[in-house]
Amino acid sequence: MILTITMNPSVDISYPLNKLIINDINRVSNVKKTAGGKGLNVTRGIKFSNISVLASGIIGGTTGNYIQKQLDEDNIDYDFYITKQESRNCIAILHEGNQTEILESGPVLDSQDANLFLKHYQTLLEKADLVTISGSLPQGFPIDFYVSLIEQADRYQTPVLLDSSGKMLHATLISEHKPYLIKPNKEELKQVIQMDIDDSDNSSLIKALNHPLLNDIPFIIISLGKKGAFARCHDQFYQVTIPKINVVNPVGSGDVTLAGLAVSLHEGESIDGMLKRAMTMGMLNTMESQTGFVNMSNYDQYYQQVKVKKY
Numbered sequence: 001m002i003l004t005i006t007m008n009p010s011v012d013i014s015y016p017l018n019k020l021i022i023n024d025i026n027r028v029s030n031v032k033k034t035a036g037g038k039g040l041n042v043t044r045g046i047k048f049s050n051i052s053v054l055a056s057g058i059i060g061g062t063t064g065n066y067i068q069k070q071l072d073e074d075n076i077d078y079d080f081y082i083t084k085q086e087s088r089n090c091i092a093i094l095h096e097g098n099q100t101e102i103l104e105s106g107p108v109l110d111s112q113d114a115n116l117f118l119k120h121y122q123t124l125l126e127k128a129d130l131v132t133i134s135g136s137l138p139q140g141f142p143i144d145f146y147v148s149l150i151e152q153a154d155r156y157q158t159p160v161l162l163d164s165s166g167k168m169l170h171a172t173l174i175s176e177h178k179p180y181l182i183k184p185n186k187e188e189l190k191q192v193i194q195m196d197i198d199d200s201d202n203s204s205l206i207k208a209l210n211h212p213l214l215n216d217i218p219f220i221i222i223s224l225g226k227k228g229a230f231a232r233c234h235d236q237f238y239q240v241t242i243p244k245i246n247v248v249n250p251v252g253s254g255d256v257t258l259a260g261l262a263v264s265l266h267e268g269e270s271i272d273g274m275l276k277r278a279m280t281m282g283m284l285n286t287m288e289s290q291t292g293f294v295n296m297s298n299y300d301q302y303y304q305q306v307k308v309k310k311y
């Protein structure tokens with residue numbers, strides 16, 4: 001089973017409006033509410049691939065109940081640590097071709113919650129073959145909390161795939177408990193290695209991947225949006241190119257890409273197969289209006305068009 005961790009899930013609310021009128025009433029009828037957070041998109045991506053998956057993290061309050069209800073409707077198994085504090089809402093107002101977002105920061109938790117979650121997580125690790133960790137931490141948690149999650153997984157020799165950024169990612173790279181795989185996009189990688197990257201120049205990508213901070217990470221997949229990806233898997237570099245497609249909504253494609261990577265490692269596929277699966281999943285997500293969704297009936301058609309070249 002693959003265990004997915006979302007430490008700060010949300011109810012994502014979208015309000016489509018013809019026009020956003022400031023300082024007046026805006027009435028909206030076609031409201032959509034979904035269980036959100038990067039790790040829950042990963043969970044859906046894995047579920048679409050028909051692999052057993054369990055979602056965990058921290059939720060609370062009526063918003064937390066709503067998240068569970070939504071996951072029930074999608075037939076997704078979950079086992080969250082429940083706090084008394086309310087999980088967050090994230091609002092996207094879609095108006096005049098724009099997306100204006102209002103994102104709650106979420107609950108402020110303390111070291112007691114952190115310790116109780118770690119205990120809960122340990123019980124889940126006993127049944128997990130692989131762990132994915134996505135997104136940011138709740139307010140009040142130490143910046144190196146993901147190091148603690150990786151350290152515990154190391155005790156079970158369970159690989160951890162990490163999709164995070166900034167200080168949270170950096171803390172794991174300087175720790176002795178490192179992720180097995182990371183999937184930064186170009187901006188996230190630039191920020192963490194403090195180096196410019198030209199994604200049209202393979203030597204610039206290779207230079208970035210050779211940065212000392214990234215030593216000892218077996219799999220680094222830099223996702224490059226419509227340009228596909230560039231990766232270092234063990235000591236080999238790979239350029240992955242994808243076809244031009246009709247993008248409807250790219251939000252969550254990085255998450256579904258991580259789902260593809262997790263499924264592939266879980267199934268013991270070749271590196272070539274892993275990179276192709278991950279790119280195909282990312283592309284399929286961009287073709288759907290709903291974040292974190294894919295239409296698997298298009299899978300083979302796009303998979304065949306992904307090209308992997310060794311460097």
Ligand code: ADP
Nearest residue numbers: 185223224225226228250253254257279282283
């Ligand atoms: P993130 O969402 O983490 O920023 P990316 O934008 O790099 O990640 O997208 C992840 C993957 O999704 C890409 O590697 C690619 O396979 C697919 N993808 C994203 N945007 C596009 C696009 N505009 N056209 C085609 N595929 C895309």
